[in-house]
Amino acid sequence: MSKVLVIGSGINGLSAAAILAKRGKSVMVLEASDKFGGAVRTEEITLPGYRHDLFATNLSLFAGGGVMALLKEDLIRNGLEFIPSAKPYCSVFPDGKSIGITMNRESNIETLKKIAPEDVESWKLLTDKLIKLSPHLFPILSTELPSLAAAKLLFKSWRAIGTTGLFELIRLLLQSSRSFADEYFVHKETKALAATWGMHLDYGPDISGGALFSFLESIGGQEFGMVLGKGGADSITNALTKIIVENGGEVLVNSKVTEILLKDGKAIGVVTADGKSFKAESIIANVNPALIPNLLPGVVKSDENISKIKNFKPGLGTMMIHLALSDPPTWRAAEAGDFNYVHIAPYIDDMAMTYAMAAAGKLPEQPTLVIGQPTVSDPSRAPNGKHILWIQVRVLPLEITGDASGEIDGKKWDDIGEQYADRVINIIEEYAPGLKNKILARKVLTPSDLERYNVNLIKGDSLGGSHHPSQFFFLRPIPGWTGHKTPIKNLYICGSGTWPGGGVGGGSGLMVANLLSK
Numbered sequence: 142m143s144k145v146l147v148i149g150s151g152i153n154g155l156s157a158a159a160i161l162a163k164r165g166k167s168v169m170v171l172e173a174s175d176k177f178g179g180a181v182r183t184e185e186i187t188l189p190g191y192r193h194d195l196f197a198t199n200l201s202l203f204a205g206g207g208v209m210a211l212l213k214e215d216l217i218r219n220g221l222e223f224i225p226s227a228k229p230y231c232s233v234f235p236d237g238k239s240i241g242i243t244m245n246r247e248s249n250i251e252t253l254k255k256i257a258p259e260d261v262e263s264w265k266l267l268t269d270k271l272i273k274l275s276p277h278l279f280p281i282l283s284t285e286l287p288s289l290a291a292a293k294l295l296f297k298s299w300r301a302i303g304t305t306g307l308f309e310l311i312r313l314l315l316q317s318s319r320s321f322a323d324e325y326f327v328h329k330e331t332k333a334l335a336a337t338w339g340m341h342l343d344y345g346p347d348i349s350g351g352a353l354f355s356f357l358e359s360i361g362g363q364e365f366g367m368v369l370g371k372g373g374a375d376s377i378t379n380a381l382t383k384i385i386v387e388n389g390g391e392v393l394v395n396s397k398v399t400e401i402l403l404k405d406g407k408a409i410g411v412v413t414a415d416g417k418s419f420k421a422e423s424i425i426a427n428v429n430p431a432l433i434p435n436l437l438p439g440v441v442k443s444d445e446n447i448s449k450i451k452n453f454k455p456g457l458g459t460m461m462i463h464l465a466l467s468d469p470p471t472w473r474a475a476e477a478g479d480f481n482y483v484h485i486a487p488y489i490d491d492m493a494m495t496y497a498m499a500a501a502g503k504l505p506e507q508p509t510l511v512i513g514q515p516t517v518s519d520p521s522r523a524p525n526g527k528h529i530l531w532i533q534v535r536v537l538p539l540e541i542t543g544d545a546s547g548e549i550d551g552k553k554w555d556d557i558g559e560q561y562a563d564r565v566i567n568i569i570e571e572y573a574p575g576l577k578n579k580i581l582a583r584k585v586l587t588p589s590d591l592e593r594y595n596v597n598l599i600k601g602d603s604l605g606g607s608h609h610p611s612q613f614f615f616l617r618p619i620p621g622w623t624g625h626k627t628p629i630k631n632l633y634i635c636g637s638g639t640w641p642g643g644g645v646g647g648g649s650g651l652m653v654a655n656l657l658s659k
Contacts, residue, residue: 145657146171146411146421148398148436149597151179152197153635154427155381156208156650157657158390163212164658168390169419171411173397173596177382179427179636180595180603181645183373187465187582190524194374195586195594196461196603198513198531199482202646203377204368207283211651212384219387221380222371226518229367230482231474232334233572239474240334242359244366257328264360267325271360274310277302278357282641285624285652286615313352315610318344319489321352329488335359336492337484340509340535342608342643343456345496346489350610367481372521374645401426401436401632408632411436423631425653429597429605430618430638431455433627446621446628453618453638456608457499457536458588458601462562464530465523465581469514470573477572481518485510485572495536502542504549504561509535510568527581534565537588539600554601558587597636605637617642625653633657 145161147154150172162168176182180196187193203209204223209216231241240256242249246268253261277298284291299307313321318339322332336346338358344351370376382392396417401424402410410420426433431453434442441447469478477483486492486509495505513531516523523529541552549564551557562585570576586594588601597605606612615623617640625633625640633656635649 143167143423144169144421145423145425146419147425147427148411149173149179149427149636150177150378150382150392150394151427151597151636152181152203152378152381152645152647153637153650153653154179154425155378155385155392156647157425157427157635157654158392159212159215159381159384159388160208160651160654161657162385162388162390163215164654166657168385169421170385170390170392171396171398171413171419172392172394174594175394177392177394178375178378180598181374181378182594183375186463186584187529191465191527191529191582192373192522193463193529193584194513194515194531195463196591197645198369198374198515199367200370200374200377200645201365201368202644202648205365206646206648207651208647215384216377216380219380219383221376224369224371224519226367226369226481228480229362230484231477231480232330232337232484232486233472233474233477234330234333234487235571237473238330239472239477240330241476241480242334242362244363246363249363253331257326257331259327260325260331263325264331267356267360268363271356271364273302277310283648283651286640287623313356315349316352317347317349318351318355319346319493321355322346322489333486333488333492334484336489337486337509340486340492340496341511343536343604344608345500345536346493348496348609350608350613369481369515369519371519377645398436400438403438403441403629407630423633423657425633425635425657426627427636427650428634429599429636430622430634431599431606432596433634437629441629444628450619450622454607454612455539455599455602456604456606457496458539459591459603460534460537460558460561460565460588460601461586461591462530462532462534462565463584463586464532465583466528466530466579467581468579469516469528470530470569470576470579472573474572478514479517481514483512483514485512485568498545499536499538502538502540503545504538504541504543504557505536506546507568508537508565510565511535512569532565532569537601539588539602554587554589558585558590597638604643608642613642614640625649625656
């Protein structure tokens with residue numbers, strides 16, 4: 142029986158390990174932290190009984206992905222339970238307006254008729270476009286790049302949609318969120334509704350490539366909804382870990398890998414911080430690719446094929462704010478209280494300024510806010526009648542050079558994190574008056590805190606590396622490191638720094654498992 146070592150217990154590492162264990166491989170997962178899960182962790186971080194997803198919370202990619210399809214019965218038997226939401230997201234605006242997108246097409250059209258009547262026909266057109274393109278887009282997300290299988294999919298797509306259709310798809314992959322929104326929409330509210338999704342993945346409105354996510358997520362929310370894990374996102378990682386163990390594998394916490402052992406140019410094992418060594422025929426690093434040279438001997442890490450991975454760029458930073466509440470927010474746009482995500486951006490020009498400020502090192506005056514209301518769908522996450530808020534603050538500087546508004550002094554997150562969180566709460570208060578009086582406790586996780594929790598979240602980048610076109614698709618993470626292989630034989634990589642990128646999907650773990658199952 143061949144032995145596989147997995148460095149890191151993020152969603153992709155655990156997915157690979159669970160699949161390989163089911164296929165008869167001897168598997169061991171080594172996790173540096175005292176808890177497994179990587180960026181998928183749920184803890185009572187504010188008050189007892191209030192369960193907060195510390196980082197990732199949306200499990201839609203996993204629910205509809207290949208790992209779930211492959212391990213569905215095992216995952217359910219080991220406690221995984223999804224809670225779907227038919228009201229996935231909405232955007233709220235300073236004048237009290239809102240656009241909420243549900244899984245009911247007719248309802249969405251009625252909403253648009255009231256708020257953005259001139260965009261109704263474009264919304265219908267984009268809905269039809271997603272239905273037409275989804276059979277060609279989504280299979281690529283679960284296919285290795287580059288590969289013969291991907292080439293066959295592209296050929297099949299060309300046969301189905303023709304040369305013009307294929308060129309339109311390529312154009313969408315290269316278009317910015319602003320360009321996409323301007324092409325299809327008239328009203329500033331609808332433009333913002335779409336463009337905000339690009340900000341989730343480090344795409345400012347004017348960055349090439351953002352249109353794809355603006356399109357997929359805005360219309361995809363209508364078609365597919367959103368999925369949470371009952372009791373917390375860690376229901377996935379708990380279930381995957383149980384599958385590994387029940388199939389003879391091991392998951393060890395407090396086992397920080399400090400070196401990857403090499404012999405004759407091949408990876409043969411690892412050494413942990415406590416001096417233990419483990420040998421294996423194959424090693425999977427569920428690690429931010431930029432960190433891998435730190436695990437290699439000096440003579441190897443200086444090799445050009447290895448050292449160039451340090452050019453892999455992080456996305457901009459993220460802050461998480463977790464609130465325990467006595468009551469749910471009372472939104473000025475009352476209908477916002479029913480949605481799992483509430484976006485405060487508010488408009489495309491604001492997003493563009495926010496992105497430019499953060500990229501220049503300035504603390505944005507108006508960060509893009511993704512406000513999760515998990516207890517709308519899953520009341521089990523808080524004591525009876527109580528609630529939680531999950532607030533993701535996007536986008537923030539990797540290195541602080543100042544404050545765009547001139548109100549906050551300091552250039553270290555440890556010094557100014559709470560002040561900046563106050564700014565965020567004040568912004569939300571404008572849209573949901575009285576929120577401050579409902580806060581029972583809060584916990585702020587600055588970008589520096591994110592990196593302390595998980596070294597792979599470099600400078601608070603929650604995406605495992607920027608998704609800009611030079612680092613995406615068949616270029617992720619960089620040329621020479623694609624196909625989930627490294628320049629070192631028997632050393633494979635998975636995680637959000639590899640194709641298909643960020644999100645709780647497990648796709649790269651599945652791809653690596655398939656490589657090692659051949």
